[in-house]
Amino acid sequence: MKVYQTSQIRNVALLGNSGSGKTTFAEDLLLEGKVIDRRGSVQAKTTVSDYSEVEQLYQRSIYPTVLYTEYKDTKINFIDTPGSDDFCGGIFSAFRVVDAGIMMVNAQNGVEVGTETIERHAESHNKPLMMVVNQLDSDKANFENTIESLRQAFGGKIVEIQYPYNPGTSFDSIIDVMQMKMFKYKADGSYETLDIPAGEADKAAELQQKLIESAAEYDESLMEIFFEEGSLTEEQMFKGLKLGLKNRECYPVFCASAANNIGTRQILDFIVNVMPSPAEIGEEKTTSGEVVPCDASKPASLFVFKTSVEQHLGEVCYFRVMSGKVSEAMDMNNAQNGIKERISQIYISAGRKREKVSDVVAGDIACTVKLKGTRNNQTLNAGTDWQYPATSFPNPKFRTAIKAAVESDEQKLGEALNRLSQEDPTILVEYSKELKQVIVSGQGEHHINILKWNLSNNYKIEVNLLAPKIPYRETITKVALADYRHKKQSGGAGQFGEVHLLIEPYYDGMPEPKTYKIDGKELTLNIKGKEEYDLEWGGKLQYYNCIVGGAIDARFMPAILKGIMEKMEEGPLTGSYARDIRVAVYDGKMHPVDSNEISFKLAGRNAFKEAFKKAAPKIMEPIYNVSVFTPGDCMGDVMSDLQNRRSIIAGMHSVKGFQVINAQVPLAELDKYSTTLSSLTSGRATYEMEFAEYQQVPADVQSKLLKAYEEQEKDE
Ligand SMILES: Nc1nc2c(ncn2[C@@H]2O[C@H](COP(=O)(O)OP(=O)(O)OP(=O)(O)O)[C@@H](O)[C@H]2O)c(=O)[nH]1
Ligand SMILES: [Mg+2]
Structure with a gap:
């Protein structure tokens, strides 16, 4: 192949809801460029793009696939992306290297949730888009409804360049209002150029007028010509559209039947003539x-x-x-x-x-x-030291614990997971010391099942997927005191340490500790020293030395803190991390011979444990901000399901024809949410989630958790 120069290159992502026909369309594009000499099909598992075994098994794209075609002295690189939300990572990788996208829309369904979410991703990556209404050969194709849904979603950006003359099973002709011609396709992908049939003349003229007005809007000099002449030439329309497209002000709409290679050549012409080359856009x-x-x-x-x-x-x-x-x-x-x-x-x-x-x-x-x-x-x-920023991927929304079915495979599993998460950056793997589980997160249950398939088939490792534990936290809700004496005398050297401490809930900006009234007693603290720790697992620990009269030597204070920290790492209620606590050691006792660090560590640890239990302890759980995008007709079902998940609905609004519900939902209630949402809405809704904060669990949940922990302790 010859070396193409930058201005002769186009980089385009094939985008769209799952099943819109991207992979099928890629066959047409490659055939036209003679990269292949016959078209394969998804059903026959013969497409160029879906070449991995697992894609053929599921008959859908899972990975972004790089393709190219040569057309009119231009090399066009395509990245065929997966439409399913579970594999959206591929879209983010593609956006990193393409200069524009083609959004395929299934004429049977109009705008789908994938169309809407992927358009949002294109917007945040500032990528120009053109639209291709596909599957116009289907008996259920409805071009008018599809355009209507596109307008509802994307408003004035939708500019019709073409419309189908005879949509449905005998579809073969497209009316093009830029060229004011009709293209009648033959089975081999070639076409005849015909005059627009008389019956379509008015409609075509009206659409052309709209197209001209739109094209003029994107460029001032064209606007002047339009005012003077009332029209634009085809070349001028190209110029206007090129600007409008590049600035994401317009999404030109084309027609196709990817299954029958209809419409491909006009789309390729448009890519070559109008879509930006990397030289124009690629800095x-x-x-x-x-x-x-x-x-x-x-x-x-x-x-x-x-x-x-x-x-x-x-x-x-x-x-x-x-x-x-x-x-x-x-x-x-x-x-x-x-x-x-x-x-x-x-x-x-x-x-x-x-x-x-x-x-x-x-x-x-x-x-x-x-x-x-x-x-x-x-x-x-x-010869340079540039570094380009890494691609950022969406947050995970499905988590599971994973374990090798055979214990001796554990190490092999770790290595395989590491490799697979490098290939697919939306797979995150974490060994959680806290939960004592390997947690794998991804974009959905199907995403994780594909991972499991890969482990089994490509790495020969069988795994079990287990319910992931929730990283609970423990804290206290009131002030409490405890004294603890650690004393041991058996044979040789003894152990002695006594610690009196106060604990109270910590919150941002709270005043320094001073006077307390507890159990009828008044206690005044004299601060000698203060330490503050940002805990690895979130939240804070404040540690005050308020010892008076040398009751405990300052050299034992670190040992007491160590004992407290040990208990913070394994909270007294359920063994979860404790957080947001202030501890003040205000009294105690030493023994001239038997006191040592270990004694004070144990005294500190047990005093803390006792005080913690008296301080109305509470379990806290992680809460996530969840945004659900759903078609309006599914709103009721989605909402009542959310309410069953202890959610707090924070608001609702509509975006591009979809309803968006914002809610705060406990992580414990989000197990397999993607699967439920998908079945509630027949796959027409999607959602995003992001960690928000820790909140106390309700009393009934707390007692369930305490009971479960007790049982577990008994078993161990
Ligand atoms: N009738 C008809 N069927 C089509 C057309 N284009 C695609 N299909 C069928 O629609 C199904 C999905 O096509 P794909 O090309 O795999 O769709 P995709 O957009 O790549 O889907 P994902 O890879 O899941 O994102 C397949 O069964 C195709 O044969 C078309 O123009 N007409
Ligand atoms: Mg595909």
């Missing part, structure tokens, strides 16, 4: 704020946006050339870890099909193998 900011233009004359730098382990090749790193030209046998430096890498081979890829090339220039997407120490999200440079 990048480094982590130190330097702006690097996507320019082949600059030093070479590349960004790795995807890695995967592939048959016969080992680990493949997919990258975009951010600047300069990357050539075979080039030596590059890893900006993150300083490792020197040689780019031994460069391939351009269309799914599994790869072609070796000698050079790739700024803006192009390619892959390489055999890198020693370069991972996803890292930068390689030749």
